[in-house]
Amino acid sequence: MSAITVGPITSAAPASPNRERWIAAGFAAPAMLILLALFVVPLGFLLAGSVLTGGGVSLAEYAKLLGTSYYLGVIWNSLRLALLTTLIAFAIGYPAAFALARATGAVRSLLLATLFLPLAASVIVKAFAWTILLRSDGLVNTVLITLGIIREPIRMIFTETALIIGSVNIFLPFMILPIYSVVAQLDRRMTDAAATLGASPVVAFLRVTLPLTIPGIVAGVALVFSLSVSAYVVPTLLIGERYPTLASTIAKAYLLARQPAFGAAAGVVLLVIAIAVITLSTRLARFGGGR
Amino acid sequence: MSRNDSDGAASHLVVSQISKRFGTTAVLDRIDLSIGRGELVTLLGPSGCGKTTLLRIVAGLATPDGGSVAIAGRDVTRTPPHRRNVGVVFQNYALFPHLTVGGNVAFGLRVRGRPRADIAKAVQRALSLVHLDHLTERPISALSGGQQQRVALARALAVEPDVLLFDEALSALDRKLREEMQGELRRILREIGATAIFVTHDQDEALTMSDRIAVMNGGRIEHLAAPHAIYARPATLFTLGFVGLSTRIRGTVVGSDAGVVTVDTSVGRLQAMGQFVPGSAIVMAARPENLRPASDSTDGNCVSGRVRSVVFQGSRSLVEVDAGEATLLAELTGAAAMGAVPGSDIRLSWPVAETFAYPAPGPSA
Numbered sequence: 001m002s003a004i005t006v007g008p009i010t011s012a013a014p015a016s017p018n019r020e021r022w023i024a025a026g027f028a029a030p031a032m033l034i035l036l037a038l039f040v041v042p043l044g045f046l047l048a049g050s051v052l053t054g055g056g057v058s059l060a061e062y063a064k065l066l067g068t069s070y071y072l073g074v075i076w077n078s079l080r081l082a083l084l085t086t087l088i089a090f091a092i093g094y095p096a097a098f099a100l101a102r103a104t105g106a107v108r109s110l111l112l113a114t115l116f117l118p119l120a121a122s123v124i125v126k127a128f129a130w131t132i133l134l135r136s137d138g139l140v141n142t143v144l145i146t147l148g149i150i151r152e153p154i155r156m157i158f159t160e161t162a163l164i165i166g167s168v169n170i171f172l173p174f175m176i177l178p179i180y181s182v183v184a185q186l187d188r189r190m191t192d193a194a195a196t197l198g199a200s201p202v203v204a205f206l207r208v209t210l211p212l213t214i215p216g217i218v219a220g221v222a223l224v225f226s227l228s229v230s231a232y233v234v235p236t237l238l239i240g241e242r243y244p245t246l247a248s249t250i251a252k253a254y255l256l257a258r259q260p261a262f263g264a265a266a267g268v269v270l271l272v273i274a275i276a277v278i279t280l281s282t283r284l285a286r287f288g289g290g291r
Numbered sequence: 292m293s294r295n296d297s298d299g300a301a302s303h304l305v306v307s308q309i310s311k312r313f314g315t316t317a318v319l320d321r322i323d324l325s326i327g328r329g330e331l332v333t334l335l336g337p338s339g340c341g342k343t344t345l346l347r348i349v350a351g352l353a354t355p356d357g358g359s360v361a362i363a364g365r366d367v368t369r370t371p372p373h374r375r376n377v378g379v380v381f382q383n384y385a386l387f388p389h390l391t392v393g394g395n396v397a398f399g400l401r402v403r404g405r406p407r408a409d410i411a412k413a414v415q416r417a418l419s420l421v422h423l424d425h426l427t428e429r430p431i432s433a434l435s436g437g438q439q440q441r442v443a444l445a446r447a448l449a450v451e452p453d454v455l456l457f458d459e460a461l462s463a464l465d466r467k468l469r470e471e472m473q474g475e476l477r478r479i480l481r482e483i484g485a486t487a488i489f490v491t492h493d494q495d496e497a498l499t500m501s502d503r504i505a506v507m508n509g510g511r512i513e514h515l516a517a518p519h520a521i522y523a524r525p526a527t528l529f530t531l532g533f534v535g536l537s538t539r540i541r542g543t544v545v546g547s548d549a550g551v552v553t554v555d556t557s558v559g560r561l562q563a564m565g566q567f568v569p570g571s572a573i574v575m576a577a578r579p580e581n582l583r584p585a586s587d588s589t590d591g592n593c594v595s596g597r598v599r600s601v602v603f604q605g606s607r608s609l610v611e612v613d614a615g616e617a618t619l620l621a622e623l624t625g626a627a628a629m630g631a632v633p634g635s636d637i638r639l640s641w642p643v644a645e646t647f648a649y650p651a652p653g654p655s656a
Contacts, residue, residue, distance in 0.1 A: 192381070193446075194387075194402075195352065195371070196351075196377055198376070198450060199373055199398075201373075208387055212387075212388070
């Protein structure tokens, strides 16, 4: 009675695994082909373009990118934008996801709509909207002056603050939605169980709720970070030349300076950063959520 | 059970005048319940009777609108759950999926800040009590339902709670495993002398496990007594119908003498235990095992009818007999069971002492 052993669950029919694998491959094939043609092959070209210059293989473009203080500053700008955006979006989005998951009926529908509808509008539209709101004769300044809080319009547009505000606003749904989907599935009795075992609400949150929502956090962080580290429209419209990013550098290299090899190298660096952050956050999550 | 229950001084858990409303419906209506130290009381009732809400109020997971809860002489009505020292085993166990078996059992001790060595010892002790000490490092997802049930129990036991609460704790298990766990749970609870409340809708579970059963209906306790008393002398018509099977015959009291009433029914004049004034509309009832094929010399209640159906159940047969407007239910064994064939005539009798009477419900019931 006490010696119940648990073995791995094995398939009952021994003949089927091979067949099933082929069927699964068949289902995956269209997606794999599209990814191969539209993603892997162009990436190969990008990688090749970044090292093939003047007939030979050279890492000169990478040396220029990683060896010049100006371009290191550009990389730092992209990282800084992504880090701040991700951090602030997490701080706002995590509690918002709980509010959303705990809301019921019409309130929930309304909250979900406010979250989804902006996704239907183009990033350019939203970024322009922010430039209108934040300029010196824009809505924000007008309201502040009318209320007598400030006398002179504050310079808001083309500052880092404007950039971060706009970026957080635009990428926030990508933080909230994955966390929300995890929170909504969270068993409420987990916190009941923690409470009856002696955990105060804070301890229950830190030891149970937070670890259980880590998959959502990782997905949200990975999404928002990779979107904001490579953002082009948002920094271009909200801060412009004063804040060059990897994305704007790539655009300039291809469109203005006619330096495709340099643009390709910058593209590869951007990709490496995004992959590194996603890998790292996944690892951290596994470590943190482990025990 | 040799325990002398409802002894006020020894009461370990006292629920008094607990009320709870959700919107306009009263879920609990001034509930009183005292449980002695080491006693296991089952809250038995259909879904929606308020049993789970009462359990949650004792645990501190729900707040009553009125009344009080005292555990070990301390009023805990306004105490949050994490300061009550109750152990709860939830319906689907609510184990923490991100922790191992050992991690789950250690949880309550860790949040109390116990020294590491003490925790390890307590976890081992709790797990060996449920025979799972060899699975300490397993993740929860690698356990069977029965094993998860044991882990949930070990987790609740590890903190040495003043009161253990079980919310439909066995209902997710299949029948065989559930019966095994019932026996084992009783052994464990005896071993540690736990005071426990067991919430279930399963009458067999309640009869097997409990020192006392509180049959609940519509937010009230209909009958609180030891299992044999609940079965043999149900206090209300609801308890009679909810626990066990019975024959029920409506009638009108025509005479009353020394605790025995004479009743006119559609199947003749019968007698039952009870105090009613003549003219009262009543329902009289008897348990199926008390009905026997009548012989000429039989006294007591006697009714003739025709066998409608026979359900063979191994050592006994459940026989349904049509007798005019009434249906009799008899549990027969041996030759008596062989003699009952659908369509055949049969005459059944049962002792007056085993016939109870209740006020008849209104025409709607």
